[in-house]
Amino acid sequence: MTARKSARNPEDRCRLYLITPPRLDDPAAFAETLAAALDGGDVACLQLRLKDVDDDTVRRVAEVLVPVAQARDVAVIMNDRPDLAVETGCDGVHVGQEDSPLDAARRIVGPDRIVGVTCHDSRHLAMEAGEGGADYVAFGAFFPTDTKEAKTRAEVDLLQWWAQAMIVPVVAIGGIGPDNARPLIEAGADFLAVSAGVWAWPDGPRDAVTRLNALMEEHSPEREKV
Numbered sequence: 573m574t575a576r577k578s579a580r581n582p583e584d585r586c587r588l589y590l591i592t593p594p595r596l597d598d599p600a601a602f603a604e605t606l607a608a609a610l611d612g613g614d615v616a617c618l619q620l621r622l623k624d625v626d627d628d629t630v631r632r633v634a635e636v637l638v639p640v641a642q643a644r645d646v647a648v649i650m651n652d653r654p655d656l657a658v659e660t661g662c663d664g665v666h667v668g669q670e671d672s673p674l675d676a677a678r679r680i681v682g683p684d685r686i687v688g689v690t691c692h693d694s695r696h697l698a699m700e701a702g703e704g705g706a707d708y709v710a711f712g713a714f715f716p717t718d719t720k721e722a723k724t725r726a727e728v729d730l731l732q733w734w735a736q737a738m739i740v741p742v743v744a745i746g747g748i749g750p751d752n753a754r755p756l757i758e759a760g761a762d763f764l765a766v767s768a769g770v771w772a773w774p775d776g777p778r779d780a781v782t783r784l785n786a787l788m789e790e791h792s793p794e795r796e797k798v
C-alpha cells in the first residue's frame with residue numbers, strides 16, 4: 573500500500589487487505605497459516621486486529637507475524653493503537669471513530685507510516701479524514717458479518733461515488749469473500765479488507781487469496797482496455 577497517493581493511478585488494480593482473526597491463541601501456528609495465505613497471491617497489507625487482549629499479547633503476536641508479512645513485502649497495519657504500531661515496527665495504524673483521533677495518531681506514527689480511518693457509511697466522515705491527511709478511508713460493513721457488530725451498512729454506490737471523485741484510496745470492509753467481492757471491485761474499491769472470508773473459507777485461506785486475486789485481476793483497468 574503506498575502512502576498518500578498524489579493522484580489515483582488508473583493502472584492500480586484493487587488489492588487485498590487482510591485482517592487477522594480477533595483472537596490468536598497460538599500465534600506460531602497462525603504464522604504458518606498466514607504464510608500459506610500470503611503465498612496464494614498478491615496481498616497489500618495485513619492488519620493486526622486483536623480484540624480483548626492485553627498489550628503484551630499484542631506485542632507477542634506482532635513479534636511473530638510482522639516478520640512473516642514484511643518478508644513478503646506486505647505492509648503491517650496495527651489496529652486501534654498508534655503507540656503499539658511504532659513500538660512493534662508496523663508500517664501503519666488503523667483508527668476508528670472511537671479510537672485515537674487522526675491528528676493524534678499521525679503525531680505518534682509520523683509522516684511516513686500509513687494512517688487509515690473508519691468512516692462507516694458517512695461521506696462527511698470520509699471527507700473529514702481525507703482532508704485531515706488520512707492515507708485511506710474505510711467504508712462498511714458491505715455485507716453481514718460475525719466478526720464485528722458493525723454499526724452501519726454501506727452501499728456500493730458510496731464506494732463508487734468516492735472512487736470517482738476523490739484521490740485518497742478507499743477500503744471496503746465487512747463480510748467480504750470470494751463469493752461476493754465482485755461488485756465492490758467493479759465499484760472502484762482500492763482495497764478489500766477481509767477477515768473471515770479468507771480464514772474461514774471452506775477451501776482454505778490460500779485458495780481464498782488466490783480467488784480474490786483472480787477477481788481483482790479480471791477487473792483490473794489494464795485488463796479492461798484489451
Ligand SMILES: Cc1ncc(COP(=O)(O)OP(=O)(O)O)c(N)n1
Pocket residue numbers: 619621651652666667668669670671688689690710711712720743745765
Ligand atoms: C480497514 C478497516 N476498516 C474498518 C475497521 C473498523 O475499525 P473500528 O471501527 O475502530 O472497529 P474495530 O476494528 O477497532 O473493532 C478496521 N478495523 N479496519
Ligand SMILES: Cc1ncsc1CCOP(=O)(O)O
Pocket residue numbers: 591712713716717718719720722745746747748765766767768769
Ligand atoms: C472490523 C470490521 N469493521 C467493520 S466490519 C468488520 C469486520 C471485518 O471482518 P470480516 O471480513 O470477517 O467481516
Ligand SMILES: [Mg+2]
Pocket residue numbers: 651652666667668671
Ligand atoms: Mg478500532
